[in-house]
Amino acid sequence: MREDEEVAEWRRIVESTEERAEDDPDRYLPDLVGKLRVYADVLRRAGRREEAIAAGERAVKICERLVPEEPGSYPSTLAVSLDDLAVMVASVRRPEEAVAAARRAAEIRERLAAADGDAFLIDVAASLHDLALDLASMRRWEEVRAARWRAVEIGDRLAAAYRVVHLSDLAATLRDLAIDLDNVGRGEEAVAAGRRAVEIYERLAAADPDAYLPGLARSLHNLAIDLAEAERLDEAVAAGRRAVEIYERLAAADPDAYLPGLARSLHNLAIDLAEAERLDEAVAAGRRAVEIYERLAAADPDAYLPGLARSLHNLAIDLAEAERLDEAVAVRKRAVEIYERLAEADPDAFLEELHASLGILMDLSETAGRPEEGLVAGRRLVEVSDWLAKLNPDRYSCEPLEFRLYLVALLEHLGRREELMATLQQDVETCERLAEDNPDVYLHPLGYALDELAMALGREGRREEAMVAARRAVEVYRRLAEDVEDVYGSTYARSLIVLGRLQIEDARFVEAVPCLVEAVSVTERLAEGDQRLIGEAAELLRLAYERDPDGVRSEIQRVTGQDVVEWLDSKTAG
16 A cells, blocks of 8 residues: 555544544544554654644543543553654654653653552653653753663663563663763763673673674673773773674674674774774774775765765874875875765765865875875865855854965965965955954954065065065054053064064165064063064164164164164073
8 A cells, every 4th residue: 555545544544533532432532542643653654744743642632631531541541642742743853842742751651650560660761761862862961861860770670570571671771871971971970881781781692692792782882982081992992892893793694784883883993092002903993994884885875975984084094193194195085085075965064074184184295295285185175164164154264264374385385486475365355354344353364464475475575565565464463462462462573573574685774673673572571472582583683783783773772772782682692
């Protein structure tokens, strides 16, 4: 039967039962509850979620009507209907309603269990599990933890009474509790809960490996993560290796089911080995993770390309740490290629990861002596930074500027002078535009970009243009330093030194004196003034004095009230 036919058939069944219930509610209302629940499930499977929720809500309302009439029969049915409703409203991202329904179901079952002992405890644990999931979707971790702890208490009670029948449920709950404890920063408690889960699964798997080895592998995987976060790296590696061993065994028998788990565990093991400075082992584990993810992604790219990208990312880091730079660059390029693909399809999810991977590739290429490749990555990084800045200006507004300036260094290294100048000029123009609306954020980058442009123009012998840019930088930094000298005093002093140096290079020796003296004065006023700045400014003044003794002597006397030699000696002493 097709879905639409099944929906139509169950709609007729529900409508017919409703008609009967109007005439004989005592007889047909209970039956209507059951049919509404089935109808809601049929609608849900057909993707008609809002209609499914409406049917589920009707089932709950009828149960609420029936409970006072027959309190011994219908509270359990009400709890089941509430659980169904919680699942349905959670699927359409209405978490508050899901939590409210799941909490009511748990409370009803707690009351039933209190009256009738162990008979309802399993249902209580199930409701608590659902409630914890709904709370977790809202990141209400303390409430999640409380629900899990209650489920563990119930699991302990049931396992003590009925042993094996409930041990696996207890182990699964402990595993989930460990995750929840980690989410609220209670690392040692997370490790303790995770260890209990592993111990229980170890006993169960010894008796029935086919049934319980998967649960043991997942628990070991999670325990390794918690141990690593608790900085117990040797234990984390041991747990991770055990998880890998079990997944190897499982994947050999059923690769479709267990290769993803093996890939994840190898990925995490590689991270832990790298943290433990066991780089060769980390690289080996990382390569295997990549190989498995490549295989998985070839069959299902939507599901496994993100995992492949992350494993390539980590492998590149480990190869770089092991000084295998050419291999690291090749792996990083592959990671970037995949992140490009992922970001194109879903920029909200993957653009930041592409951004980070490009930044590492740029640095890595330069370190490996491959500046041309670094330049390619740098150009793309600037484009991605611009994209991010448009999507999230509060967080990324300055990054395009920062990376353009980094790009400038590469361009200078490669002798790409025209592109370098164009990039710097673009930076200045961008900063100017942004600073008009948001000076608090963009004045500092504007000053920096102007200083860089001034120095680049100076190196090209374009001194008049260089000094125009340098004077503008000084104006920007003077404005900033007037407001917060402790923060911007040093950068103001550096900018003054840039201008002073350009003036000396252009034989404007007397003109350079006020700039350089001001640089010294500003630095001396700072609580932690950089003596190197004072020394640099003084040496430039000494050079100016050697070139134009009379003019500089007279200007120093005018500006400082001291003899030039006396003043210079006082600034360079020591």
